[in-house]
Amino acid sequence: MNAIEVKNLYYEYKNKILALDDINMKIEIGKKTIILGANGSGKSTLLQHFNGLNKAQRGEVLLHGQNIKKSKDSRKLVGIVFDNPDDQIFSSSVYDDVAFGPRNQGLTEGEVSTKVNETLEILSLLEFKDRAPYHLSLGQKKRVAIAGVLAMEPDIMILDEPFSGLDAFTIESFMELLDTLHKKGKTIVIATHDLNLVWEWGDSFIIMNNGKIIKKGDSDIFYDNNLLQSAKLRQPYKIQYLQNRD
Numbered sequence: 001m002n003a004i005e006v007k008n009l010y011y012e013y014k015n016k017i018l019a020l021d022d023i024n025m026k027i028e029i030g031k032k033t034i035i036l037g038a039n040g041s042g043k044s045t046l047l048q049h050f051n052g053l054n055k056a057q058r059g060e061v062l063l064h065g066q067n068i069k070k071s072k073d074s075r076k077l078v079g080i081v082f083d084n085p086d087d088q089i090f091s092s093s094v095y096d097d098v099a100f101g102p103r104n105q106g107l108t109e110g111e112v113s114t115k116v117n118e119t120l121e122i123l124s125l126l127e128f129k130d131r132a133p134y135h136l137s138l139g140q141k142k143r144v145a146i147a148g149v150l151a152m153e154p155d156i157m158i159l160d161e162p163f164s165g166l167d168a169f170t171i172e173s174f175m176e177l178l179d180t181l182h183k184k185g186k187t188i189v190i191a192t193h194d195l196n197l198v199w200e201w202g203d204s205f206i207i208m209n210n211g212k213i214i215k216k217g218d219s220d221i222f223y224d225n226n227l228l229q230s231a232k233l234r235q236p237y238k239i240q241y242l243q244n245r246d
């Protein structure tokens with residue numbers, strides 16, 4: 001069984017932009033899958049189909065084998081971190097924002113407190129716990145948005161451009177955290193155009209261009225510079241260096 005399966009998915013915005021053009025893909029349970037593509041290639045539109053925010057106009061999306069339209073617990077199964085944290089932070093304090101999901105899951109206030117404090121600590125946010133999220137810096141807000149999803153412990157974590165706005169130290173500890181979640185069996189999906197951070201990290205890769213998938217594979221795809229250029233992507237620096245040296 002796959003965590004996510006997409007069959008013949010199309011999506012057209014009201015302005016007639018065809019953002020997804022016959023997408024077919026499978027994401028295996030417990031794998032780290034990276035969706036790559038330049039600006040406007042359709043990554044966010046695709047990810048937003050994985051928690052029902054966008055509904056398939058044609059085609060289907062299956063979560064753990066079940067059509068998302070029939071799935072009652074898609075919100076519990078899938079946690080999505082949007083690229084813009086302002087789209088998902090609503091509470092007046094960092095603590096309450098991260099507590100929102102666990103409270104909705106019916107945990108006691110004591111359990112909520114343990115969960116929230118643990119999550120805030122992992123993301124170096126404890127010192128901000130009583131602050132208003134909208135007065136934080138972009139990178140800090142991004143960490144709050146990530147914490148809010150982490151605290152719900154979804155089986156499938158979807159992250160749209162999770163690294164933008166984060167400093168190097170935070171990226172490093174965040175990737176270690178994702179590795180820990182991966183070892184616990186979670187499925188992780190990241191959409192990004194930053195190949196340098198993910199090419200050695202992901203298990204499988206999907207390249208999008210103009211609403212289509214143009215390549216699926218393992219990290220060997222990064223040696224094909226023509227392919228990357230056709231998707232307006234830059235080869236990872238390390239591969240450029242190795243190839244120039246040879």
Ligand SMILES: Nc1ncnc2c1ncn2[C@@H]1O[C@H](COP(=O)(O)OP(=O)(O)OP(=O)(O)O)[C@@H](O)[C@H]1O
Nearest residue numbers: 013015017019037038039040041042043044045046
């Ligand atoms: N709400 C919208 N209404 C109309 N067109 C949209 C809307 N959102 C996105 N689009 C268009 O759909 C296409 C795919 O956009 P999408 O945001 O999915 O790309 P992306 O790969 O996530 O880009 P980025 O890397 O810039 O986040 C683009 O051509 C974009 O202009």
